[in-house]
Amino acid sequence: MEPVRRKALVDAALRVIGDHGSLTVTMSDIARQAGVSPALAHHYFGSKEQLLIETIRSLLRQLRSDTVAALQAARTPRARLSAVIRVSFHADQFAPETIAAWLAFYAEAQRSEETRRFLVIYARRLRSNLLADLKALLPAGAAERIAEGAAAMIDGLYIRQSLKSAPIGIEASIALTEDYLNALLADASPSPQRGEGTTISNHPRDK
Amino acid sequence: MEPVRRKALVDAALRVIGDHGSLTVTMSDIARQAGVSPALAHHYFGSKEQLLIETIRSLLRQLRSDTVAALQAARTPRARLSAVIRVSFHADQFAPETIAAWLAFYAEAQRSEETRRFLVIYARRLRSNLLADLKALLPAGAAERIAEGAAAMIDGLYIRQSLKSAPIGIEASIALTEDYLNALLADASPSPQRGEGTTISNHPRDK
DNA sequence: TTTTATTGATTGATCAGTCAATCAAAAATA
DNA sequence: TATTTTTGATTGACTGATCAATCAATAAAA
Numbered sequence: 159m160e161p162v163r164r165k166a167l168v169d170a171a172l173r174v175i176g177d178h179g180s181l182t183v184t185m186s187d188i189a190r191q192a193g194v195s196p197a198l199a200h201h202y203f204g205s206k207e208q209l210l211i212e213t214i215r216s217l218l219r220q221l222r223s224d225t226v227a228a229l230q231a232a233r234t235p236r237a238r239l240s241a242v243i244r245v246s247f248h249a250d251q252f253a254p255e256t257i258a259a260w261l262a263f264y265a266e267a268q269r270s271e272e273t274r275r276f277l278v279i280y281a282r283r284l285r286s287n288l289l290a291d292l293k294a295l296l297p298a299g300a301a302e303r304i305a306e307g308a309a310a311m312i313d314g315l316y317i318r319q320s321l322k323s324a325p326i327g328i329e330a331s332i333a334l335t336e337d338y339l340n341a342l343l344a345d346a347s348p349s350p351q352r353g354e355g356t357t358i359s360n361h362p363r364d365k
Numbered sequence: 366m367e368p369v370r371r372k373a374l375v376d377a378a379l380r381v382i383g384d385h386g387s388l389t390v391t392m393s394d395i396a397r398q399a400g401v402s403p404a405l406a407h408h409y410f411g412s413k414e415q416l417l418i419e420t421i422r423s424l425l426r427q428l429r430s431d432t433v434a435a436l437q438a439a440r441t442p443r444a445r446l447s448a449v450i451r452v453s454f455h456a457d458q459f460a461p462e463t464i465a466a467w468l469a470f471y472a473e474a475q476r477s478e479e480t481r482r483f484l485v486i487y488a489r490r491l492r493s494n495l496l497a498d499l500k501a502l503l504p505a506g507a508a509e510r511i512a513e514g515a516a517a518m519i520d521g522l523y524i525r526q527s528l529k530s531a532p533i534g535i536e537a538s539i540a541l542t543e544d545y546l547n548a549l550l551a552d553a554s555p556s557p558q559r560g561e562g563t564t565i566s567n568h569p570r571d572k
Numbered sequence: 573t574t575t576t577a578t579t580g581a582t583t584g585a586t587c588a589g590t591c592a593a594t595c596a597a598a599a600a601t602a
Numbered sequence: 603t604a605t606t607t608t609t610g611a612t613t614g615a616c617t618g619a620t621c622a623a624t625c626a627a628t629a630a631a632a
Contacts, residue, residue, distance in 0.1 A: 196621090205622080269387055310525055311518045321481060321485050338549075
């Protein structure tokens with residue numbers, strides 16, 4: 159029973175948090191959603207905090223397995239970059255409840271060291287997935303900057319989506335991120351003289 | 366006394382929220398920080414929610430006045446774009462406590478309609494500040510997309526900063542956003558044939 | 573019988589919000 | 603000017619609700 163209940167509770171937590179848009183949900187809410195008593199939730203997880211930790215861990219695991227699958231299907235570095243982008247904006251990830259849950263965990267990360275660690279893992283993974291393939295197309299320095307920029311744009315489109323005003327939409331979000339990559343790849347790669355000299359380098363941080 | 370106390374309480378709320386990294390701070394915490402009794406906070410604001418609303422309003426007011434000042438100092442459209450970027454990453458805005466506070470309000474916006482309204486105002490302002498000057502440099506369609514992308518990148522750099530791992534830094538954040546603008550301006554403007562045909566248009570959303 | 577699953581009932585802590593009571597300053601009255 | 607009245611500022615003490623966490627008891631399975 160234990161694994162069944164644990165999964166049910168984690169799934170329930172994710173749903174309740176997404177609906178409510180906040181981690182200030184009660185153990186009772188979660189337990190009710192999972193169809194068990196609050197006491198049972200405590201029995202299996204020990205504390206609310208621990209259940210929340212497992213919940214974000216599950217969110218991350220899902221994203222990771224989606225990413226791995228998408229990367230395996232892609233052949234060229236450029237196609238792998240597109241795959242990473244596509245996964246980030248996959249319908250599941252882009253559902254309002256999922257966005258709300260991610261946002262709630264970002265906020266929680268300000269206080270919970272363990273939650274922060276998980277989000278840092280996410281951020282690093284996204285960056286390094288992008289970086290690995292960018293390095294096949296660009297000098298290391300430029301690749302690092304563009305990976306940083308693309309990761310930021312993905313997160314930014316994501317967070318803006320959470321406001322639900324003028325929703326940008328999945329396709330448009332992907333297109334914006336692709337535009338960014340295309341433009342900076344074109345800028346830095348085919349004619350290094352121009353790209354290196356005027357746009358990419360020559361910034362304060364390059365001192 | 367009333368205006369003095371109101372300001373002290375709003376400032377205290379901002380500080381406490383920033384330090385604590387969450388809106389789940391008590392009225393007592395805020396009142397203590399402001400050096401008054403919790404009862405007085407209720408007396409002036411009626412409810413915690415109302416005090417919180419005033420707090421985000423104050424955050425927004427500050428950002429707006431900074432932006433207006435920066436825009437007035439800039440002369441060309443391109444300079445105004447840089448000014449908007451610079452204000453977004455101004456040291457005050459980039460302080461960890463300020464970022465934590467913004468993040469907390471983003472999360473709160475999932476539940477509080479009024480909080481959401483304020484954040485939508487922020488998002489719209491940022492977008493339209495960028496758009497106004499981009500339109501002077503580009504066709505409307507391209508300008509809109511780039512404004513959206515730049516706004517997303519700014520917000521994304523901001524939220525990534527909140528994780529405090531591998532902090533990107535003010536200068537590097539500005540540089541990344543400038544790179545984005547430079548690359549897409551170069552791409553779309555000087556040779557419309559190429560830009561329009563390959564990078565900017567020809568996306569699913571343009572169907 | 574022993575172990576595991578499950579819950580209802582309860583506890584203890586935390587907080588938002590209320591209220592009646594002070595205190596002080598200003599305004600009105602003598 | 604001196605006195606009384608009114609008004610606003612301020613608080614300590616309290617209340618009611620909420621909730622995480624506990625625990626002893628029961629049911630079911632091994």
